Amino acid sequence: MTMRDSYLADVAKHITAHREQKEQFINDLRAHFEEGQAAGDSDMAVIDRLGQAEDVAAEFMTNIQIKLAGFWERTLAFLVDMALCIYTMVFMYGIVLGVPYMIFGGFSSESLLKLAEDVFTLKMLGSLTIILIPMLILVVLGTGALFLLYFPILEAQFGQTLGKRLLGLRVLKERKTAIGMKEAFLRRLSYYVEILALDALFIPFTDKKQRAFDIVAKTIVVRDPGYRRNAVAILLAIVLFTIPFFALLALILTNDPHIIIRL
């Protein structure tokens, strides 16, 4: 990759969505390099005069109208993400604990119930303990990492988590350019230091509809341009995060683990 290409890629990286306008801009900048070259300027000299890639992108983004996302759609997206994390966690525990039980106890609902009982009463299958404990530690670490890293990694890489994608939301810097690792982790600090995301209650009352830690990280959440919200996506979102809720409710109400398997 030449210096010119990597500079243009850098500008493009900071511009969010808007493919056609972005391509037009990048083409104009490329032509600018070519004119510079024809006038005897090196790529380095042209880059120096063009300015920092992010500043150039930010100036471009001033032309773009954005719509800030509100409290409810963001909460819904968050619940979808939490549901996905919980499913993954359950799946990982299921593999680690469930598979050995099934191998030794047979593939039956009884062995699953035995597992549930042993987990709840903290009794592990005797001879399996030695294998299970280290695997369990690995799973605990793995799911811990999942909960800590799911949001910041996806948001830094793609500007949105799966829940945000489903609802057409995107995280941007206040100057509307794409966020990086720094912003992604900063805005997520709230989840590491609080159990309840109290800071979300800031959203309805701030100018830019920011959570407290959005303000810290200087980020905003906007509606993805071009995304058309549809009832199916919203319904899917609601179903996704209510399933574990109802399963838990059923368990508590009936006090009977069989209900989970029947569900």
Added chain:
Amino acid sequence: MDELRSELKRGTIEMILLILLNSKEMYGYQLVSELEKRGGALFQVKEGTLYPVLYRLEDKGFIESYRDIPERGVPRKYYKLTKSGIGYLQELLSEWRSFVNVIESFTEPKER
């Protein structure tokens, strides 16, 4: 001082680009070179930020662009002022002049 200068630049850059395009049609690089030649250090801007200003002016219908593909060399995108752009420039200029006059009048010694 830097802050005032950058604020002034930000506030007048559209007017300056329209003035330059009023003299003749130009392509991006030419426009930037012209700005640098005539504005010197006072009007030094990061060139990459000028294109978005041009898009903005184009969106508002004050300038329009067309492609020119020469027999050799780089295909160029020329910008030219539209009728409404000329009108807008006149408005900007008269606004600017009255602004400057008022500021000047502030600096004149007051009569008793």
